[in-house]
Amino acid sequence: MRSLILLIFLTACTALGQRPPVVLIDGYHLSCASENLNSAHDFGTLQPALEAEGVPVTFFGTCAFSGKPSIEDLGNALGAAIRNLNVPAVDIVTHSMGGLIVRSYLSGKQTTSGVFKPPADPRVRKWVSIATPNFGALIPSLLADFLPDIQARELVPGNQFLFDLATWNQNHDDFRGVDTIGIIGNAGGFGPLAGTNDGTVALTSASMSFALPDERTRILPYCHGAGSLTSILGLGCDAPPLAKMQSDNPLSFQIVDSFLSGTDAWKTIGHPPSKDKFLSQYGGILSQSRDNNDKITGSIRDQNMVANPPMPGAYTVVIDKPGPQIALVTPSAARLPILSLAPRMLISIYGNNLTGATVSVDGQTLALNYIGEHQINALLPDNASGLVRLTVRNDRGSQTVNIFVEDVVPAVFTANGSGTGAAAVIRTGNFVSLFLTGLGKGGMPTQVTLNDMPVSVTYAGPAPGFQGLDQINIELPQGMMSGTVIVYAGKHASNAVTL
Helix, strand or coil, X not given: CHHHHHHHHHHHHHHHCCCCCEEEECCCCCCCCHHHHCCHHHHECHHHHHHHCCCCEEEECHHHCCXXXXXXXXXXXXXXXXXXXXXXXXXXXXXXXXXXXXXXXXXXXXXXXXXECCCCCCCEEEEEEECCCCCCCCCCHHHHHHCCCHHXXXXXXXXXXXXXXXXXXXXXXXXXXXXXXXXXXXXXXXXXXXXCECCCCEHHHHCCCCCCCHHHEEEECCECCCCHHHHHHCCCCCCCECCCECCCCHHHHHHHHHHHHCCCHHHHCCECHHHCCCCCCEEEEEEEEECCCCCECCCCEEEEEXXXXXXXXXXXXXXXXXXXEEEEEEECCCCCCCCCECCCCEEEEEEECCCCCEXXXXXXXXXXXXXXXXXXXXXXXXXXXXXXXXXXXXXXEEEEEEEEECCCCCEECECCCCCCCEECEEEXXXXXXXXXXXXXXXXXXXXXXXXXEEEEEEEEEECCCCCCCEEEEEEXXXXXXXXXXXXXXXXEECCCEEC
């Protein structure tokens, strides 16, 4: 029901030209003064500019919390602040450490390492991440024990907090379907390192390409900001700040305003990692060694600028282990932009050394319908819910990852098995049966659109004769026999397929 209310709310906002409230979240401050209690210090004129467009703005200031709480505690506080606004959804703009607060909130990260309590409904529509040290700031690890507070220590590259955040779901991070872009700067650095950072954060660390497509990171000729951390590091950056909106850095506001208002202008501002001198060739690597049964055997290793990395343009997390290795778990029908799965879903586990394996979820053995060296197809149980532990085990060892199971996550099968192109259907006149997986236990309102127009749904539920397979019967409007089909159920949309 909440997802239906959210859809109605956002549709109404679009029709009326209104937008959800915006929450501004600032970054780390070594010492807090009265000027840190309003948004102007980190964001300049952004708040009044958005308010002039009729958008309500709230400032979530890190200095409003005494005692320098951990980023995890700030993430929990952000969740409470969003719920207290009593709106179906918000947009968020963050600077620096503020982006880690959002990532901590979306994952439900707790202060105990490896413990996550993801919110069922994050209530976040869009997020603009500005200069986020996703894999740490340029702080030497040798200084970690001398830093003044937990927030600063959580910004040191290669620490447990950052590793946990980057691996909470299937050994990846997951933004839960929140529409996101990153703005990063390349005006910092000296000599041959000029253009590799923003004066505080390496390009590879600030890039969002570890979780998003290439175009979702926009690189501008700006600096991190005028905060105390940048001053202390003294890495050289005298260009305008990324987040503090003022007359000499118009590009940042143009991206923020375009993205939040739903235009495509942001796609032409700055350049993506693939077009950058350094990010087109270099990437970061965060790695950890484990034995064949997934037991940790070495410390976390961080390399922020590596030639010929596994993925140029961003960080890659590498779990270095023999035996079974899980790379990704997806709906068998299609890979979706999110990593969420659903009860009673047909899933595909991709990886290496998987032959002869059994699969279990929180100790419950799964039924398998295919197994090979690099892929296993399985059926999730109907009682799976929330963040659960999936284990693959064979005579060569084992590996365990978290998977996140929501009530419903629709994924439509296609004729070629790729999840794109023509849908796998049975068609009789104006009536079409779509086949998919991920409708969960049933009972969720389901909508189907053809060329963005709703069509009549006459049945949505399990398909007879095959466990985990779902079926939706639709009636096509007269004269509309082909086009693009999308299934909406719960909070999520399926892959787009053609009819």
